[in-house]
Amino acid sequence: MSKLTMAVVIAGLVVLASSASATLVSEPGHASFYTTMPEAIEQAAAKNQPIVLKFFTDW
Amino acid sequence: MDTVVFVDSNAIDFFNTQMVLTKVNAEVDSALAKHYHVSGYPTIVLTDQTGKEIDRIVGYLATEPFLKTLTDYKNGIGTLDDLLNQAKTKEDRALYFEIADKYKYRGGSVEAESWYTKVISAGEPKDTLTAKSRLAIADMYRRSKDYDKSISLFSAIAADFKQGPAAEEADIMTAVAYRQKGDTTMAISSFEKFMKNHPNSEDTAYAQKQIAKLKAKPTEEKK
Numbered sequence: 001m002s003k004l005t006m007a008v009v010i011a012g013l014v015v016l017a018s019s020a021s022a023t024l025v026s027e028p029g030h031a032s033f034y035t036t037m038p039e040a041i042e043q044a045a046a047k048n049q050p051i052v053l054k055f056f057t058d059w
Numbered sequence: 060m061d062t063v064v065f066v067d068s069n070a071i072d073f074f075n076t077q078m079v080l081t082k083v084n085a086e087v088d089s090a091l092a093k094h095y096h097v098s099g100y101p102t103i104v105l106t107d108q109t110g111k112e113i114d115r116i117v118g119y120l121a122t123e124p125f126l127k128t129l130t131d132y133k134n135g136i137g138t139l140d141d142l143l144n145q146a147k148t149k150e151d152r153a154l155y156f157e158i159a160d161k162y163k164y165r166g167g168s169v170e171a172e173s174w175y176t177k178v179i180s181a182g183e184p185k186d187t188l189t190a191k192s193r194l195a196i197a198d199m200y201r202r203s204k205d206y207d208k209s210i211s212l213f214s215a216i217a218a219d220f221k222q223g224p225a226a227e228e229a230d231i232m233t234a235v236a237y238r239q240k241g242d243t244t245m246a247i248s249s250f251e252k253f254m255k256n257h258p259n260s261e262d263t264a265y266a267q268k269q270i271a272k273l274k275a276k277p278t279e280e281k282k
Contacts, residue, residue: 025082029066029071030065030066030071031065031066031070031071031073031074031075031080032071032074032075032080033065033074033080033081033082034079034080034081034082035081035082035083035084036081036088037081037083037088037091037110039081040079040081040110041108041109041110043079044079044107044108045108047079048108049077049078049079049108050078050079050105050106050107050108050113050133051078051079051081051105051106051107051108051110052074052078052079052080052081052103052104052105052129053081053083053091053095053103053104053105053106054080054081054082054083054101054102054103055083055085055092055095055097055100055101055102055103055104056082056083056084056085056100056101057084057085057086057100058084058086059100
């Protein structure tokens with residue numbers, strides 16, 4: 001397997017892993033939320049709703 | 060915001076039934092933050108189902124106005140497109156200023172400058188909206204790291220508006236721009252000038268701290 005093919009396979013696995021780990025975060029007494037854009041888009045399409053992206057930092 | 064808005068029962072109901080809430084740590088997903096030109100926190104971007112921006116809220120809002128603004132945006136009220144449509148038939152400097160701000164926040168600096176310039180041309184040379192527009196243009200150049208242009212614009216504002224609030228902001232921002240440019244000598248002298256010109260400003264403590272930091276810098280570098 002060439003280095004390029006290997007890099008493509010690894011990149012694909014990383015994308016799959018990150019999309020598989022994206023889940024709805026539900027905490028008691030707090031609005032539930034997603035943490036990745038691909039999942040937000042998927043949910044928005046399924047629910048026919050817009051997306052609210054809240055950008056924050058830990059500073 | 061997390062401890063006030065997103066724990067409010069109305070907000071919980073709202074996001075459970077009307078919009079897909081997604082929290083993005085801009086340090087972790089910096090590509091997404093860059094894509095949406097996020098430069099301050101918190102920034103809330105409302106998008107359609109494909110991720111295309113409808114509009115945004117920059118800074119904090121209490122729960123009620125926050126949910127109302129999102130609902131209005133969803134219904135096309137108060138969005139950039141809505142304001143641009145209104146501007147077709149209405150000559151209103153406040154409206155032009157709002158449009159300019161919206162472009163500024165979403166990274167459209169060319170369009171923002173053009174709308175701020177409309178505000179300036181349609182008003183008096185020394186009215187509040189003119190001052191705010193000139194300050195906003197100068198600050199966009201600072202944010203884009205064109206420090207010389209920014210300093211020149213801030214200095215002109217300080218000269219034109221003398222001791223008023225616009226001059227106060229222009230003076231401190233001149234010093235900040237010099238500091239960001241890496242010109243320590245001019246940064247110190249500008250912060251000192253700010254303190255002399257605006258001794259009662261809320262920012263004097265900040266300026267004093269900056270001067271101390273900048274003066275300590277060469278000593279630290281020698282170590």
